Amino acid sequence: MHPSSTTRLDIVMPVYNEGKNILATLADLRRQVRTPSRVLICYDRPDDDTLPAIKANPGAVEGMRIDFVLNRGSGVHGAVMSGLAASEAPFVLVYPADDDFNGVIVDAMVSKAVAGADIVCASRFMPGGRMVGCPWLKAVLVRAAGFTLHHVARLPTHDASNGFRLFSRRLIKSVEVESDRGWCFSIELLVKCHRLGWTVAEVPAQWFERKQGESRFRVLNWLPDYLRWYRYAFATTFLRLPANSVKLRSA
Numbered sequence: 001m002h003p004s005s006t007t008r009l010d011i012v013m014p015v016y017n018e019g020k021n022i023l024a025t026l027a028d029l030r031r032q033v034r035t036p037s038r039v040l041i042c043y044d045r046p047d048d049d050t051l052p053a054i055k056a057n058p059g060a061v062e063g064m065r066i067d068f069v070l071n072r073g074s075g076v077h078g079a080v081m082s083g084l085a086a087s088e089a090p091f092v093l094v095y096p097a098d099d100d101f102n103g104v105i106v107d108a109m110v111s112k113a114v115a116g117a118d119i120v121c122a123s124r125f126m127p128g129g130r131m132v133g134c135p136w137l138k139a140v141l142v143r144a145a146g147f148t149l150h151h152v153a154r155l156p157t158h159d160a161s162n163g164f165r166l167f168s169r170r171l172i173k174s175v176e177v178e179s180d181r182g183w184c185f186s187i188e189l190l191v192k193c194h195r196l197g198w199t200v201a202e203v204p205a206q207w208f209e210r211k212q213g214e215s216r217f218r219v220l221n222w223l224p225d226y227l228r229w230y231r232y233a234f235a236t237t238f239l240r241l242p243a244n245s246v247k248l249r250s251a
Contacts, residue, residue, distance in 0.1 A: 001029050001033040001037050001063065006036055007038050008037065008089055008090055008091060008110065009036070009038070010037070010083075010089040010093070011040065012042060012080060012093065013039060014076050014083065015079070018098060023053060025096075025097055026039065026064065026066075031103065039067070040086055041069065042069045042080065042082050042083040044075070069083050069086045075181070077180060077182055084172055089169070093166045105203050105204070112201040113166055115201075116199050119165060119193050121165050121203075122159070122162055122164040122165060125159045126158040129159070142159075145160055149230065153238075155194055155200070155233055156202075161186075162186070164205060175196075175246065175247075176247045176249045179225055181221075184226060191229050195241065196246055
């Protein structure tokens with residue numbers, strides 16, 4: 001990872017007691033990412049064990065630009081929104097704090113964005129991607145959503161529900177996020193980008209069930225919110241709703 005005064009990529013990383021995972025994740029990014037980058041560690045509470053794990057090991061993150069962002073709301077949604085608000089780079093990547101194996105695809109995601117994509121999805125379900133060890137209910141739901149949204153609603157990604165995603169500055173500045181829970185903002189931005197007719201790209205990604213710490217993915221709790229944007233995608237395709245129906249940020 002190469003920090004620079006001309007940072008091209010902000011990596012927004014929501015954390016919740018990721019002290020056992022964070023150094024491996026940062027080490028992977030440090031080894032693999034060549035795009036001038038900054039990591040925004042977005043946390044809920046000052047006693048989160050992620051913070052001392054990083055601060056006590058400066059050698060492990062030497063050469064990386066890391067900033068800490070206090071969640072202005074609560075939960076993963078508030079953490080990511082706080083990170084997006086603090087970001088300034090042309091491209092913003094929301095990255096899982098326990099992912100120490102996908103750093104190798106980050107530069108490829110940036111390349112797709114430089115070529116004109118407003119969203120680049122890390123896809124578990126396209127050729128070259130995989131999902132391993134996922135609880136059966138979550139696996140059924142995310143695979144079914146991905147299949148129907150791609151093949152029926154014609155979203156240009158095989159993996160609509162993955163929160164691991166890169167966004168352009170144009171999208172972050174222009175499109176208002178109406179969701180207020182969990183990772184729902186990610187599918188919301190995806191389906192709105194599609195309705196606007198802006199470009200969506202994808203690269204294959206790996207996913208493994210976490211070995212340490214607790215997942216904060218609450219699929220059943222968030223299902224009504226996901227269904228709202230699921231219907232939105234189908235309405236775009238079959239009702240041909242226009243781009244001017246997308247809710248944008250006020251100037």
